Amino acid sequence: MNNYSSRLKTHSRNLRKKSTPQEIKLWSRIKNRNFHNLKFRRQHIIDKYIVDFICLEKKIIIELDGSQHKREKDRKYDHERNNYLKNLGFIVLRFWNNEIDKNLNGVTLKIEEKI
Structure with missing residues:
Protein backbone atom coordinates (compact mmCIF):
# COMPACT_ATOMS: atom_id res chain seq x y z
CA MET A 1 0.00 0.00 0.00
CA ASN A 2 1.40 3.38 -0.88
CA ASN A 3 1.54 6.32 1.49
CA TYR A 4 -1.21 8.13 -0.40
CA SER A 5 -3.82 5.41 0.08
CA SER A 6 -2.72 4.86 3.67
CA ARG A 7 -3.41 8.54 4.41
CA LEU A 8 -6.80 8.30 2.69
CA LYS A 9 -7.75 5.26 4.76
CA THR A 10 -6.81 7.04 7.96
CA HIS A 11 -8.71 10.16 6.90
CA SER A 12 -11.76 8.10 5.91
CA ARG A 13 -11.77 6.37 9.29
CA ASN A 14 -11.50 9.73 11.07
CA LEU A 15 -14.40 11.14 9.04
CA ARG A 16 -16.58 8.20 10.09
CA LYS A 17 -15.71 8.86 13.74
CA LYS A 18 -16.52 12.58 13.42
CA SER A 19 -19.74 12.45 11.43
CA THR A 20 -21.85 15.60 11.25
CA PRO A 21 -25.36 15.51 12.74
CA GLN A 22 -26.75 15.50 9.19
CA GLU A 23 -24.58 12.55 8.18
CA ILE A 24 -25.77 10.67 11.26
CA LYS A 25 -29.41 11.43 10.37
CA LEU A 26 -29.11 10.22 6.80
CA TRP A 27 -26.97 7.22 7.78
CA SER A 28 -29.62 6.08 10.27
CA ARG A 29 -32.10 6.05 7.38
CA ILE A 30 -29.98 4.14 4.83
CA LYS A 31 -27.69 1.84 6.84
CA ASN A 32 -28.09 -1.92 7.35
CA ARG A 33 -30.03 -2.31 4.10
CA ASN A 34 -32.92 -0.31 5.62
CA PHE A 35 -33.37 1.62 2.39
CA HIS A 36 -34.76 -0.57 -0.41
CA ASN A 37 -32.53 -3.41 0.80
CA LEU A 38 -29.50 -1.59 -0.66
CA LYS A 39 -26.08 -1.64 0.96
CA PHE A 40 -24.64 1.81 1.52
CA ARG A 41 -21.15 2.61 2.77
CA ARG A 42 -20.03 5.86 4.31
CA GLN A 43 -16.82 7.82 3.86
CA HIS A 44 -15.81 5.42 1.09
CA ILE A 45 -12.62 5.86 -0.93
CA ILE A 46 -12.81 6.04 -4.72
CA ASP A 47 -9.38 6.60 -6.23
CA LYS A 48 -8.17 9.87 -4.70
CA TYR A 49 -11.54 10.93 -3.29
CA LYS A 59 -23.50 3.31 -8.53
CA ILE A 60 -25.05 6.16 -6.54
CA ILE A 61 -22.98 8.60 -4.50
CA ILE A 62 -24.63 10.91 -1.97
CA GLU A 63 -22.77 14.01 -0.82
CA LEU A 64 -23.89 16.29 2.01
CA ASP A 65 -22.71 19.86 1.76
CA GLY A 66 -22.24 22.41 4.51
CA SER A 67 -21.62 26.12 4.17
CA GLN A 68 -17.97 25.63 3.15
CA HIS A 69 -19.21 24.35 -0.22
CA ASN A 83 -17.22 15.16 -13.27
CA TYR A 84 -14.50 12.66 -12.37
CA LEU A 85 -16.97 10.42 -10.50
CA LYS A 86 -19.59 10.72 -13.25
CA ASN A 87 -16.98 9.66 -15.80
CA LEU A 88 -16.55 6.50 -13.72
CA GLY A 89 -20.27 5.85 -14.20
CA PHE A 90 -21.57 7.09 -10.85
CA ILE A 91 -24.68 9.17 -10.25
CA VAL A 92 -23.74 11.95 -7.83
CA LEU A 93 -26.49 13.44 -5.66
CA ARG A 94 -25.69 16.50 -3.57
CA PHE A 95 -27.81 17.81 -0.70
CA TRP A 96 -27.31 20.76 1.60
CA ASN A 97 -27.15 19.97 5.31
CA ASN A 98 -30.24 22.10 5.91
CA GLU A 99 -32.19 19.86 3.50
CA ILE A 100 -31.40 16.90 5.76
CA ASP A 101 -32.45 18.90 8.83
CA LYS A 102 -35.68 20.25 7.36
CA ASN A 103 -36.83 17.61 4.89
CA LEU A 104 -35.19 14.21 5.31
CA ASN A 105 -38.23 12.50 3.76
CA GLY A 106 -37.92 14.70 0.68
CA VAL A 107 -34.23 13.86 0.40
CA THR A 108 -34.91 10.14 0.58
CA LEU A 109 -37.61 10.53 -2.09
CA LYS A 110 -35.06 12.19 -4.39
CA ILE A 111 -32.68 9.29 -3.76
CA GLU A 112 -35.47 6.80 -4.53
CA GLU A 113 -36.06 8.51 -7.88
CA LYS A 114 -32.49 7.64 -8.90
CA ILE A 115 -32.63 3.97 -7.96
Missing part, protein backbone atom coordinates in the same frame (compact mmCIF):
# COMPACT_ATOMS: atom_id res chain seq x y z
CA ILE A 50 -13.61 10.09 -0.22
CA VAL A 51 -17.36 10.19 -0.78
CA ASP A 52 -19.89 10.66 2.03
CA PHE A 53 -22.17 7.75 1.07
CA ILE A 54 -22.15 5.23 -1.75
CA CYS A 55 -24.25 2.36 -3.00
CA LEU A 56 -21.90 0.38 -5.22
CA GLU A 57 -24.73 -1.84 -6.48
CA LYS A 58 -26.60 1.13 -7.98
CA LYS A 70 -20.52 27.84 -1.04
CA ARG A 71 -17.00 29.21 -1.46
CA GLU A 72 -15.85 29.59 -5.06
CA LYS A 73 -12.75 27.38 -4.71
CA ASP A 74 -14.79 24.63 -3.04
CA ARG A 75 -17.51 24.81 -5.71
CA LYS A 76 -14.85 24.44 -8.39
CA TYR A 77 -13.32 21.45 -6.59
CA ASP A 78 -16.77 19.85 -6.17
CA HIS A 79 -17.50 20.37 -9.86
CA GLU A 80 -14.24 18.72 -10.95
CA ARG A 81 -14.79 15.89 -8.47
CA ASN A 82 -18.37 15.32 -9.65
Whole structure:
Protein backbone atom coordinates (compact mmCIF):
# COMPACT_ATOMS: atom_id res chain seq x y z
CA MET A 1 0.00 0.00 0.00
CA ASN A 2 1.40 3.38 -0.88
CA ASN A 3 1.54 6.32 1.49
CA TYR A 4 -1.21 8.13 -0.40
CA SER A 5 -3.82 5.41 0.08
CA SER A 6 -2.72 4.86 3.67
CA ARG A 7 -3.41 8.54 4.41
CA LEU A 8 -6.80 8.30 2.69
CA LYS A 9 -7.75 5.26 4.76
CA THR A 10 -6.81 7.04 7.96
CA HIS A 11 -8.71 10.16 6.90
CA SER A 12 -11.76 8.10 5.91
CA ARG A 13 -11.77 6.37 9.29
CA ASN A 14 -11.50 9.73 11.07
CA LEU A 15 -14.40 11.14 9.04
CA ARG A 16 -16.58 8.20 10.09
CA LYS A 17 -15.71 8.86 13.74
CA LYS A 18 -16.52 12.58 13.42
CA SER A 19 -19.74 12.45 11.43
CA THR A 20 -21.85 15.60 11.25
CA PRO A 21 -25.36 15.51 12.74
CA GLN A 22 -26.75 15.50 9.19
CA GLU A 23 -24.58 12.55 8.18
CA ILE A 24 -25.77 10.67 11.26
CA LYS A 25 -29.41 11.43 10.37
CA LEU A 26 -29.11 10.22 6.80
CA TRP A 27 -26.97 7.22 7.78
CA SER A 28 -29.62 6.08 10.27
CA ARG A 29 -32.10 6.05 7.38
CA ILE A 30 -29.98 4.14 4.83
CA LYS A 31 -27.69 1.84 6.84
CA ASN A 32 -28.09 -1.92 7.35
CA ARG A 33 -30.03 -2.31 4.10
CA ASN A 34 -32.92 -0.31 5.62
CA PHE A 35 -33.37 1.62 2.39
CA HIS A 36 -34.76 -0.57 -0.41
CA ASN A 37 -32.53 -3.41 0.80
CA LEU A 38 -29.50 -1.59 -0.66
CA LYS A 39 -26.08 -1.64 0.96
CA PHE A 40 -24.64 1.81 1.52
CA ARG A 41 -21.15 2.61 2.77
CA ARG A 42 -20.03 5.86 4.31
CA GLN A 43 -16.82 7.82 3.86
CA HIS A 44 -15.81 5.42 1.09
CA ILE A 45 -12.62 5.86 -0.93
CA ILE A 46 -12.81 6.04 -4.72
CA ASP A 47 -9.38 6.60 -6.23
CA LYS A 48 -8.17 9.87 -4.70
CA TYR A 49 -11.54 10.93 -3.29
CA ILE A 50 -13.61 10.09 -0.22
CA VAL A 51 -17.36 10.19 -0.78
CA ASP A 52 -19.89 10.66 2.03
CA PHE A 53 -22.17 7.75 1.07
CA ILE A 54 -22.15 5.23 -1.75
CA CYS A 55 -24.25 2.36 -3.00
CA LEU A 56 -21.90 0.38 -5.22
CA GLU A 57 -24.73 -1.84 -6.48
CA LYS A 58 -26.60 1.13 -7.98
CA LYS A 59 -23.50 3.31 -8.53
CA ILE A 60 -25.05 6.16 -6.54
CA ILE A 61 -22.98 8.60 -4.50
CA ILE A 62 -24.63 10.91 -1.97
CA GLU A 63 -22.77 14.01 -0.82
CA LEU A 64 -23.89 16.29 2.01
CA ASP A 65 -22.71 19.86 1.76
CA GLY A 66 -22.24 22.41 4.51
CA SER A 67 -21.62 26.12 4.17
CA GLN A 68 -17.97 25.63 3.15
CA HIS A 69 -19.21 24.35 -0.22
CA LYS A 70 -20.52 27.84 -1.04
CA ARG A 71 -17.00 29.21 -1.46
CA GLU A 72 -15.85 29.59 -5.06
CA LYS A 73 -12.75 27.38 -4.71
CA ASP A 74 -14.79 24.63 -3.04
CA ARG A 75 -17.51 24.81 -5.71
CA LYS A 76 -14.85 24.44 -8.39
CA TYR A 77 -13.32 21.45 -6.59
CA ASP A 78 -16.77 19.85 -6.17
CA HIS A 79 -17.50 20.37 -9.86
CA GLU A 80 -14.24 18.72 -10.95
CA ARG A 81 -14.79 15.89 -8.47
CA ASN A 82 -18.37 15.32 -9.65
CA ASN A 83 -17.22 15.16 -13.27
CA TYR A 84 -14.50 12.66 -12.37
CA LEU A 85 -16.97 10.42 -10.50
CA LYS A 86 -19.59 10.72 -13.25
CA ASN A 87 -16.98 9.66 -15.80
CA LEU A 88 -16.55 6.50 -13.72
CA GLY A 89 -20.27 5.85 -14.20
CA PHE A 90 -21.57 7.09 -10.85
CA ILE A 91 -24.68 9.17 -10.25
CA VAL A 92 -23.74 11.95 -7.83
CA LEU A 93 -26.49 13.44 -5.66
CA ARG A 94 -25.69 16.50 -3.57
CA PHE A 95 -27.81 17.81 -0.70
CA TRP A 96 -27.31 20.76 1.60
CA ASN A 97 -27.15 19.97 5.31
CA ASN A 98 -30.24 22.10 5.91
CA GLU A 99 -32.19 19.86 3.50
CA ILE A 100 -31.40 16.90 5.76
CA ASP A 101 -32.45 18.90 8.83
CA LYS A 102 -35.68 20.25 7.36
CA ASN A 103 -36.83 17.61 4.89
CA LEU A 104 -35.19 14.21 5.31
CA ASN A 105 -38.23 12.50 3.76
CA GLY A 106 -37.92 14.70 0.68
CA VAL A 107 -34.23 13.86 0.40
CA THR A 108 -34.91 10.14 0.58
CA LEU A 109 -37.61 10.53 -2.09
CA LYS A 110 -35.06 12.19 -4.39
CA ILE A 111 -32.68 9.29 -3.76
CA GLU A 112 -35.47 6.80 -4.53
CA GLU A 113 -36.06 8.51 -7.88
CA LYS A 114 -32.49 7.64 -8.90
CA ILE A 115 -32.63 3.97 -7.96
